[in-house]
Amino acid sequence: MTQATPSPLLHLSRHHLGHGAEVVLRDLDVHLEHGERVALLGASGAGKSTLLEALRSALHEQGTPAAWCPQRQGLVPQLSVYHNIFMGRLDQQSSLTNLLNLLRPRPAHWQAVAVVCEPLGIAGLMERSVEALSGGQRQRVAIARALYQGHDLFLGDEPVASVDPHQASQLIHWIHSRHATSVVALHQKELALTHFTRVIGLGKDENGNGKVLLDANTDDLKPQDLDCLYPAASSEPLDVD
Ligand SMILES: Nc1ncnc2c1ncn2[C@@H]1O[C@H](COP(=O)(O)OP(=O)(O)OP(=O)(O)O)[C@@H](O)[C@H]1O
Numbered sequence: 001m002t003q004a005t006p007s008p009l010l011h012l013s014r015h016h017l018g019h020g021a022e023v024v025l026r027d028l029d030v031h032l033e034h035g036e037r038v039a040l041l042g043a044s045g046a047g048k049s050t051l052l053e054a055l056r057s058a059l060h061e062q063g064t065p066a067a068w069c070p071q072r073q074g075l076v077p078q079l080s081v082y083h084n085i086f087m088g089r090l091d092q093q094s095s096l097t098n099l100l101n102l103l104r105p106r107p108a109h110w111q112a113v114a115v116v117c118e119p120l121g122i123a124g125l126m127e128r129s130v131e132a133l134s135g136g137q138r139q140r141v142a143i144a145r146a147l148y149q150g151h152d153l154f155l156g157d158e159p160v161a162s163v164d165p166h167q168a169s170q171l172i173h174w175i176h177s178r179h180a181t182s183v184v185a186l187h188q189k190e191l192a193l194t195h196f197t198r199v200i201g202l203g204k205d206e207n208g209n210g211k212v213l214l215d216a217n218t219d220d221l222k223p224q225d226l227d228c229l230y231p232a233a234s235s236e237p238l239d240v241d
Helices: 047-059 081-092 093-101 105-118 137-147 165-178 189-195 223-229
Strands: 008-019 023-035 037-041 068-069 153-157 181-185 198-204 210-217
Touching: 008 047, 023 047, 023 153, 023 181, 037 189, 047 153, 047 181, 047 198, 068 137, 081 105, 081 137, 093 181, 105 137, 105 165, 137 153, 137 165, 153 165, 165 181, 165 189, 189 223, 198 223
Parallel strands: 023 210, 037 181, 037 198, 068 153, 153 181
Antiparallel strands: 008 023, 198 210
């Protein structure tokens, strides 16, 4: 089989990545190619969101647009599903168009949002305010808003955390059908191996430093290869009152 010629998308190289004085990831050196589907794995707090933010910022600096589906979704609860999704493209239209559309949606815009909502099963909810939706429905709205941005590259921070495994698989499939390249933080190892071409695994090395512990094609990985990213539960006591 002939291999597609690699087409570089981004090279992120940082000695340290973190927040203020806290170093989250050391010696970071990540290359991304167009067409890759990258799953970011790692225990809670390993630095998936931190890495995604750094990737977003580096892509922004080099002028590469990316659809973004954040972990906290960033939806406006009081506004309708339609308006929340429409906001994904606010920067692509004039302020006047945006204002008029807020007051009275234009049929063409309504239709364009409906096209994105239909396969996600939320077209019937477009008039409902987001505060009246379930967690899984909100997650679909956040995905729809990212899809509506119409970019080739999708960045998602746990975009399928609030839905059941079957729906998660369908949503990832749908995201991939609309984006040539993706980088997605996940907690579902199985999804990473079945829906992505590459896994970047974050965790702590033997000195307790946060690092990329694993960076491999999913074809070369077995489920047990990912166990090193999740320290035994017994060594991570839960802080329960
Ligand atoms: N804005 C922030 N300011 C200071 N520290 C932060 C900030 N955001 C995250 N951190 C810290 O950075 C570390 C990595 O957090 P991050 O959110 O990147 O992990 P994660 O792998 O995405 O976790 P989760 O799976 O729970 O979402 C954690 O110790 C966290 O407390």
